Amino acid sequence: MSRAPSIPRSSINDYSLDQATERREFLRAKTGVPLxxxxxxxxxxxxxxGNIENFIGTLQMPLGVAGPLKIQGEAAQGDFxxxxxxxxxxxxxxYSxxxxxxxxxxxxxxAVTRHAMQRAPVFLLGDVHVAKRFSAWLAENFQRIKSVAESTTRSGKLFEVEQYAVGNMIxxxxxxxTGDAAGQNMTGKATxxxxxxxxxxxxxxxxYLLSGSVDTDKKHSAMNLIRTRGKRVIAEVVIKNDVAKRLLxxxxxxxxxxxxxxxTGSFQAGSIYNGPHSANGIAALFIATGQDxxxxxxxxxxxxxxxxxxNGDYYWSVTLPAVICGTYGGGTALPGQRECLEIMDCYGAGKADKFAEIIAAVVLAGDISLGSAVLAGDWVSSHEQYGRNRK
Structure with a gap:
């Protein structure tokens, strides 16, 4: 049985212009797509x-700008x-x-009210009695474990080891x-x-297994809703009744x-977010700024x-308990993504909390607009005029 040819790679420099061109030519010959x-x-x-393998080029994503958005936060202050x-x-x-x-x-x-990035190893013991003794030993040796973990990173700080006993496992x-990094790789190495x-x-x-899955990496969980993963961040506003009637x-x-x-509908459906659409703004902002x-x-x-x-005004808040974002590392240093972070003064050290607060404020803005559009009857008409259904 014949094997399909491998994608071209170079052991000398796999990220050169010539190597990217060679891979596109390989795909053109195989698929007929000119690329x-x-x-x-x-x-x-x-x-x-460090960001991608088998590089062949880029996708040009439409990029827009919304705002200004006035924020009176602990870290984010001003018009963005x-x-x-x-x-x-x-x-x-x-969103605008x-x-x-x-x-x-x-x-x-x-405000960002809690920070917590996890790795969640599970320890396998002989029986429940041994597991209980290990649990006590783990707690007694926390400071030594903390020292070892933190020796692998400049900015990661271990502050707690939660324990959950199941059978003969902990x-x-x-x-x-994790400072200004999202921190998944950092905490993996340290743990x-x-x-x-x-x-x-x-x-x-x-x-032990390095992941027992209770950190629920790249997955939502009730554990992270309560305990936090990344940053727990809150945005709130009081909407004046006259502004709501005039603008919404x-x-x-x-x-x-x-x-x-x-x-009631969200409760019935078992939704993990009871507002209109948090993922829209987060995804658009993450793609623009080089987040995972x-x-x-x-x-x-x-x-x-x-x-x-x-007095007839309306208090509206959004609490996001697991915002995972960074202002350095990953894709944040790529030229376009860095510029997008710099637009908000969120690139580099000391900016991660500021960025998280902006994310929550953006979600709040999107929820205000969409939630009101559904009530005012212009949800469908707006999409007809500006969106995918336009003629």
Missing amino acids: SAVGNYSLDPNLVN YIPLATTEGTLVAS RGMRVISECGGCKT YTRFNYT FAACEWIVENCPLSLK GVDTATLFRARQISN EANVAESHAGITHSQLLD
Whole structure:
């Protein structure tokens, strides 16, 4: 049985212009697709070493800007213009409308309330009695384990090891703060070093798997909704009734009644987010800024809470308990992605909390606009005018 030919690779420099061209020619010969658009780029291929393998070119993603968005946060303060990469018509316009509402109401308040990035090894013991002794030993030796883990990283700090006993196993969650990096790779390396030290130094006989899956990496979970993965961040605004009627076409009493109905529907469906559409803004912002797009799976989960105030104004908040983002590392240093971060002054050290607060504020703006559009009857008409259904 013949084997299909392998994709061309170079052991000398697999990220050269010539090597990318050779792979495109290989694909053209095999598929008949010329790949002229993919091969038309200004990026130096050597810059993507560490970001991708078998590089053949780039996809040009439409990039828009929304705003200004006024934020009165602990880390993010001022008026921000937000880069959003998307192919969905109406998205940028809708988010801009929500941002205008927030800004005309004095801005939204934001805060990061908890940091926790995990690796979750499971330790395998002989029986439940041995497992219980190991649990006590693990707690007693936390400071030594912390020292070993932190020796592998400059910015990662181990602050807690959660334990969950099941049969003769101890499931753990090693919780770290990770500075301005998202931190999945950092915590993996640190936890591996810690586990190897545990095996060598614990007087009990044990084995381990580096992931027992209770960190639920790249997946949503109730565990992370409660305990946090990445950053727990909140954005809130008080929408004035006159602003709602003027810019959104609905009054605040109608917004509040609709929120009650929507909450019931979300509860019935078992939704992991009870607001209109957190994933839209997060995905567009993540793509624009070089984040790991798979982290949208965790980051978009959350809780929308609202109150109709005595004076007729409307309190609206979004709590996102697992926002995973970074302002250095990964794809953030690529030229276009870096520029998008720089638009918001979110590139580099000391900017991760600021970026997380902006993410939550963007989600809030999008929810305000879409939730109101459904009530005002212009949800479908907007898509007809600006979106995929246009003639």
